Amino acid sequence: xxxxxEPPALRVGPVSVQAFxxxxxxxxxxxxxxxxWEARRRGLDPHPVLDxxxxxxxxxxxVAHLVHVGLYHPDEMRSPRRVLExxxxxxxxxxxxxxxxxxxxxFRKRGVPLSRYGDAFAVGMPTGWAIARIGCxxxxxxxxxxxxxxxxxxxxxxxRHDLGLYEAVVLFAIAALLWRLWARHRLDGKLLxxxxxxxxxARFLLDFLRASDVAYADARYAGLTPAQYGSILLxxxxxxxxxxxxxxxxxxxxxx
Numbered sequence: 001x002x003x004x005x006e007p008p009a010l011r012v013g014p015v016s017v018q019a020f021x022x023x024x025x026x027x028x029x030x031x032x033x034x035x036x037w038e039a040r041r042r043g044l045d046p047h048p049v050l051d052x053x054x055x056x057x058x059x060x061x062x063v064a065h066l067v068h069v070g071l072y073h074p075d076e077m078r079s080p081r082r083v084l085e086x087x088x089x090x091x092x093x094x095x096x097x098x099x100x101x102x103x104x105x106x107f108r109k110r111g112v113p114l115s116r117y118g119d120a121f122a123v124g125m126p127t128g129w130a131i132a133r134i135g136c137x138x139x140x141x142x143x144x145x146x147x148x149x150x151x152x153x154x155x156x157x158x159x160r161h162d163l164g165l166y167e168a169v170v171l172f173a174i175a176a177l178l179w180r181l182w183a184r185h186r187l188d189g190k191l192l193x194x195x196x197x198x199x200x201x202a203r204f205l206l207d208f209l210r211a212s213d214v215a216y217a218d219a220r221y222a223g224l225t226p227a228q229y230g231s232i233l234l235x236x237x238x239x240x241x242x243x244x245x246x247x248x249x250x251x252x253x254x255x256x
Contacts, residue, residue: 002153002162007138023135028057031128038182039120049117052106059102060095061086067094071226072218092129093230115189122191123175123182126199130171136164144209161209170202196238204231 007019032053036046068089069076076082076089107114136142140153144161151166152159178195181187187194207225211217218225 001148001150001159002165004140004154004156019138020135020141023138024132027128027130027132027135028053029128030131031124033124034127035117035120035124038123039117042120044116044120045112048107048110048112049120051110052103055106056099056102060099061090063098063101064090064092064095067091067097067226073216074219091226093227097230118192119182119188122195123178126171126175126178126195130168130175133164133168133171137162137168138164140164142167143211143214145211146213160211163206163210166206166209167203170206171199174198174202190242190244193238193241193244196234196241198238200231200234200238204228204235207231 009019010017032049036049039049040046065086065088066083068091069083071094072091073089103114107117140155140162142163143155144163144166146158147161148159149161151162153162153165174195177198178191181194182191204227207228210225212220221229
């Protein structure tokens with residue numbers, strides 16, 4: 001069993017730097033750089049990815065917070081101040097939806113087909129996401145049910161599953177698989193669909209372990225969390241993407 005721990009905040013002048021913020025920023029930077037790097041390796045211009053990053057982050061944060069207060073804790077919608085506190089309370093699925101919407105608009109305005117970069121995003125995103133989830137684990141903001149599982153964290157009041165840890169492990173495993181397929185040119189044009197299916201299934205199952213007996217428990221709708229409904233949509237989209245005929249319009253770099 002993993003002992004309970006609380007990483008101390010780092011004071012930089014008047015600013016308090018938390019472990020979650022550091023890992024989240026590192027995850028975003030890693031995901032963006034990995035996506036741009038892989039796009040370049042496949043003969044694509046990496047600048048659209050790099051230019052999109054700031055817009056994707058801003059849209060992701062805005063929608064992530066709105067989903068958090070609107071679906072996970074709808075009672076907070078009664079407080080305009082709480083709604084505007086965008087830095088406090090984020091939903092990963094909301095961030096994904098916001099980032100995706102921003103990407104569709106941004107790439108369309110640039111006149112660049114987003115589908116060309118699908119595989120590059122598929123290998124870059126889970127790597128960065130896994131790093132950010134380590135931040136979730138360090139601050140224990142995704143407590144699960146009480147358990148005696150060996151990887152449980154000894155929370156105050158009893159050992160619990162820590163879904164931040166579990167999701168980080170799952171995402172690193174998915175990233176490793178996708179990097180391997182990418183390197184071997186397997187499922188070219190379909191890796192984003194595969195990522196959607198793998199993560200969607202994993203997240204749907206993991207959310208059954210999410211705690212419902214804590215003070216700030218997530219809302220349920222017909223017994224499912226908002227993320228589980230999002231997972232169903234994600235798997236459906238991924239399955240459709242995998243079933244489509246892949247159209248690869250990238251220029252492969254010549255070997256020498």
